[in-house]
Amino acid sequence: MKKLLFSLLGVAFIVALFSGATAINPLDMSPVESDILLGLRLPRVLFSAVIGGMLALSGSIYQLTLKNPLADSFTTGTASSAALGAVLGIACGLPTPLVPLLALGTGLCGLFLVYRLSVTAGVINPVTMILSGVVVNIVASAVISFSKFYFEESLSSIVFWLMGGFFIVDWTRLGVCALLLAVSFLLLQRIGLQLNLLAFDEASARTMGVDVARLRRFSFVLATLLVAVAVSHTGIIGFVGLITPHIARSLYGSDMKRNLTASTLLGALLLMLADAGARSIIPGGAELPVGIITALLGGIFFLYLLRTRRERLWHG
Amino acid sequence: MAELQFDTLTFTRGEFNLQLPQLRVIRGEKLAILGENGSGKSTLLQLLTGLLEGEGTIRYDREPLKQISTIERAHIFALLPQQAQVIFPFSVFEVVLFGRFARTDGRQPSDQDHKQTHELLKQLALEPLSERSFNQLSGGEQRRVMLARALNQQASVLFLDEPNASLDVRHSLDIFTQLQQTTQTVISPVHDINLAARFFDRFWLLKNGRLLADVDRAGLTTDLLAETYDVQVSTATDSFTFSR
Numbered sequence: 001m002k003k004l005l006f007s008l009l010g011v012a013f014i015v016a017l018f019s020g021a022t023a024i025n026p027l028d029m030s031p032v033e034s035d036i037l038l039g040l041r042l043p044r045v046l047f048s049a050v051i052g053g054m055l056a057l058s059g060s061i062y063q064l065t066l067k068n069p070l071a072d073s074f075t076t077g078t079a080s081s082a083a084l085g086a087v088l089g090i091a092c093g094l095p096t097p098l099v100p101l102l103a104l105g106t107g108l109c110g111l112f113l114v115y116r117l118s119v120t121a122g123v124i125n126p127v128t129m130i131l132s133g134v135v136v137n138i139v140a141s142a143v144i145s146f147s148k149f150y151f152e153e154s155l156s157s158i159v160f161w162l163m164g165g166f167f168i169v170d171w172t173r174l175g176v177c178a179l180l181l182a183v184s185f186l187l188l189q190r191i192g193l194q195l196n197l198l199a200f201d202e203a204s205a206r207t208m209g210v211d212v213a214r215l216r217r218f219s220f221v222l223a224t225l226l227v228a229v230a231v232s233h234t235g236i237i238g239f240v241g242l243i244t245p246h247i248a249r250s251l252y253g254s255d256m257k258r259n260l261t262a263s264t265l266l267g268a269l270l271l272m273l274a275d276a277g278a279r280s281i282i283p284g285g286a287e288l289p290v291g292i293i294t295a296l297l298g299g300i301f302f303l304y305l306l307r308t309r310r311e312r313l314w315h316g
Numbered sequence: 317m318a319e320l321q322f323d324t325l326t327f328t329r330g331e332f333n334l335q336l337p338q339l340r341v342i343r344g345e346k347l348a349i350l351g352e353n354g355s356g357k358s359t360l361l362q363l364l365t366g367l368l369e370g371e372g373t374i375r376y377d378r379e380p381l382k383q384i385s386t387i388e389r390a391h392i393f394a395l396l397p398q399q400a401q402v403i404f405p406f407s408v409f410e411v412v413l414f415g416r417f418a419r420t421d422g423r424q425p426s427d428q429d430h431k432q433t434h435e436l437l438k439q440l441a442l443e444p445l446s447e448r449s450f451n452q453l454s455g456g457e458q459r460r461v462m463l464a465r466a467l468n469q470q471a472s473v474l475f476l477d478e479p480n481a482s483l484d485v486r487h488s489l490d491i492f493t494q495l496q497q498t499t500q501t502v503i504s505p506v507h508d509i510n511l512a513a514r515f516f517d518r519f520w521l522l523k524n525g526r527l528l529a530d531v532d533r534a535g536l537t538t539d540l541l542a543e544t545y546d547v548q549v550s551t552a553t554d555s556f557t558f559s560r
Contacts (some may be wrong), residue, residue, distance in 0.1 A: 067403045193422055197414060199404050203397040204462070207365050208469065209390030209418035254404035 001251060005265050009049075012272045016045040019276035021285035044169045047233075048275040048290070049268035050177045051166075052240055054230045056267020057185060058223040059241020060248070060259055064198050065219050066115070068126040069246070069309055070302065073227040074238030076129070077136025081110025082228040083161050083236050084140040084147075091151035103228035110136045111224055122202055164237035164291030166275055173233055180229055184222050185264060191215065192257030199254070237291045239298020240267050240274075246305070270294075319343040319501055320364070320376055320473060327363055327370030334359050334370070334525040341501060341518075343472070348512040349505040351522035352545050357505035358398060360522070361475050364503070365395050376473075390418030394469035396476040400462040405449040408461050412437060415468030433468060440464050441490075455482040463491065476504040480511065489560045509541060510555075 018024060020041060024033045059072035066076065073079040085106030089099040114136055118129035141162060148158045160167060188195070197210045198219075205212050230237070248262035271290070274297070278288040321340035326333070334356040341347055349357045362368040366381050366389060374381040376392050384392065394415070402411055416429040425433075437443045442464055445453065450461060459482050466474060479495070480488035488508070492515040495502050506512040512519070519536050521528040521544045529540055538549040 064403075069403075193417065193424065196406075197417060199402050199406065200414070201397060201399060201401045203362070203365075203367055203395060204400050204465075206367060206386065207390060207393065207395035207475075208414065209387040209422070211386045249404060253410075254406045255410070 005251075005262065005269075009265060009269050009272075012269050012276075013045060013049070016048070016272040016276035017041055019280045021279070021287075040169075043171055043174050044166050044275070045272055047166055047169045047174050047177070048271045050174065050181055051230050051234050051237065052267040052269070052271025053264040054177065054181050054184075054226040054267070055237060055240040055271070056244040056263040057181070057188070057241075057260060058226040058230075059243075059267075060245040060256075060263040061188070061195075061219045061223040062241065063245050064195060064256065065216050065223075066118075066126075066129060067124055067199075068129055069305055070126065070130055070242065071133075072239060072241030073223075073231075074137070074236065074298070075133045075242060075302075076111055077114050077133040077140065078107045078111045078224055078227050079231050079236045079238065080137045080140035080144070082107030082224070082231045084110075084143055085228070086232040087144050087147050087161055091147050100229045100232040103232045104225050107224045107228045107231075108221065110140065111220060115220075159289055161235045162291070163289035163295070164235035165278070165287070165289040166234055168233075177229060177233065180226065181264075184226055185260065187222065188219075188260050189257060191218075192255075192260060195219070195256040195260075199256075235289070235291065237271070237294050239294050239301065240271055242298055243301045244270060246301075270297075319345075320374070320503075322364075322374045323372050325363060325370055325372035325374070327359060327368060329359075332356070332359070332525060334363075336360070336527050339520070339527070339530065341473075341503065344499055344501055345518055346496060346502045346516045347504070347518045347520065348516035349503070349520045349522060350509065350512060350541075350544060351505075351528075355522040356525040357522060358477055359525075361395070361477055361503070361505065365389075365393060365475055367395075387418050387421065390469060390471065392471055393473040393475055394466040394471040396463055396466045396474075396479060398477045398481065400458075400465075402450050405451055407446070408442065408448050408450055408453070409433065409437070409446045411450045411461055412442075412464045412468050415465040417469075419470060436464055436468055440467075440494075456484060456487065459483055460487060460491070471500070473501040473503065474498075476502065478505055478507055480506070480508065485558050486560070489558060493560065 017037065022033065022036055024037055029037065055073060062071040062073065062076055063069060082103040085103040086099050089102040094102060114129060114132040117132040118125050144161055145158060194210050194215055197205045197208050198212065198215060200208065202212055244266040245259060245263045247266055248259050252258045252262045274293040275290045277293050278290040281288055319341055323338050325336045349360065351357050359368065363370050364374060376384065413425055413429065413433045416425050416433065420426065420429060437446055440460060442460060445457060450458065453461065463476070463479055466476065479491055483491065488511060492511055496515045513533065513536055517533060519531050521540060523544055528544055529535065531540070538551060541549045
């Protein structure tokens with residue numbers, strides 16, 4: 001099974017590398033073509049893989065810690081509140097390295113708000129959580145749109161922030177994101193066994209030897225950091241974190257250590273392909289924001305989950 | 317020797333107030349907590365397991381609970397809560413194996429842990445369900461799996477909140493027989509008074525957050541039960557009696 005996943009990743013990588021407005025024959029490349037391939041496409045494909053991994057990893061953690069199969073950075077409102085922070089940071093002329101930190105701050109605020117609204121007596125109501133996420137999303141998107149009108153000059157297009165895309169890619173950004181993904185992945189793997197126990201009700205988990213509050217806090221911050229950094233670079237790309245942990249669970253079981261690995265790889269796979277699609281769907285070199293494609297896929301998947309798990313969502 | 321003791325213990329939440337005098341539990345005792353709904357049985361369990369904090373010092377082997385780390389607590393006691401649940405489709409075996417978490421100090425369970433989990437499942441007649449997804453089991457089956465999970469923790473004190481809730485009569489008898497034979501201390505709110513009287517050797521009777529009585533089997537009289545539950549109790553009975 002693992003072999004299959006890695007082979008698929010390899011195939012997706014090659015497909016993504018050779019998709020785009022310019023058709024490139026690898027056996028007969030002009031200098032311009034090799035520049036396009038190595039200077040533009042390679043970092044972009046790698047970037048989409050890393051961002052996909054980050055979003056999927058955060059989705060896997062959100063679904064666990066919020067005990068909600070419909071949770072990811074988008075449905076919890078975290079991505080849009082993080083984007084809001086990034087937008088405000090850029091608009092106010094904050095130095096570039098500080099922008100993701102502000103995004104982390106607002107992302108955590110958004111998540112905390114949604115969490116508080118959906119918890120009653122220590123139990124998270126999954127439906128209230130989704131509704132609160134929708135509200136946070138709407139409000140954050142409205143403020144982002146407002147900021148765009150107000151600070152016209154300093155902000156890139158509204159489409160970038162709300163639908164996401166890999167319009168600005170360089171090796172430094174790629175390096176920072178890859179490093180963060182690697183470190184977060186290793187940290188989460190280290191506590192993988194404890195994370196499993198978060199799947200239990202709080203009383204069971206605590207008496208089984210896990211400091212639930214501390215573990216949850218740590219996971220929330222780390223997952224939100226992943227989202228904040230991703231969003232600061234690519235805008236809101238929704239639903240990658242929703243879909244992949246489910247596929248990973250159905251292929252490799254529920255164990256969190258395996259789920260974290262498989263989700264991350266599947267996230268990379270999904271976003272590489274989605275971005276390849278975004279670059280080649282419209283003829284003539286124009287590209288779609290990748291968030292449109294993931295939202296389309298994610299929306300359908302969301303409906304499917306809603307349909308198959310309705311009973312458990314409403315009745316716990 | 318007292319394994320668990322507390323001085324006066326008080327806890328208030330809204331209208332509800334729990335206030336208990338100094339009490340102690342001896343190692344290996346089988347203690348049933350009796351009382352009507354809302355008398356404070358589950359709250360007491362949550363206080364004793366540190367899930368809620370009240371006033372008064374709770375001690376395990378003389379050490380205050382507050383000074384015991386989360387993982388050490390899991391060595392000392394295990395809890396079966398009333399509403400135990402797992403999200404995600406974990407298998408029965410995985411769920412029960414998670415009970416070993418504290419015993420392995422958070423490390424990957426060893427072959428020995430796997431073996432022991434298999435044996436426990438066999439002992440509790442849960443082996444046929446071993447590979448099934450926990451969430452697809454019936455309520456009673458889930459209850460038995462969660463109990464197995466708590467037993468697999470091998471803690472010296474077992475807090476079981478109505479262990480036979482949603483269990484049929486045969487499985488209730490099996491579980492209570494098993495609990496009676498263990499060397500572990502068992503502290504358990506029980507609703508079925510006849511089963512409690514048969515399998516437990518000490519009884520705390522709660523009413524409106526107060527301790528009405530702390531008695532052994534001989535002290536469990538009809539008058540006391542009548543007072544506890546506000547009902548009339550007689551022992552001349554036309555009910556069925558079950559045994560295995």
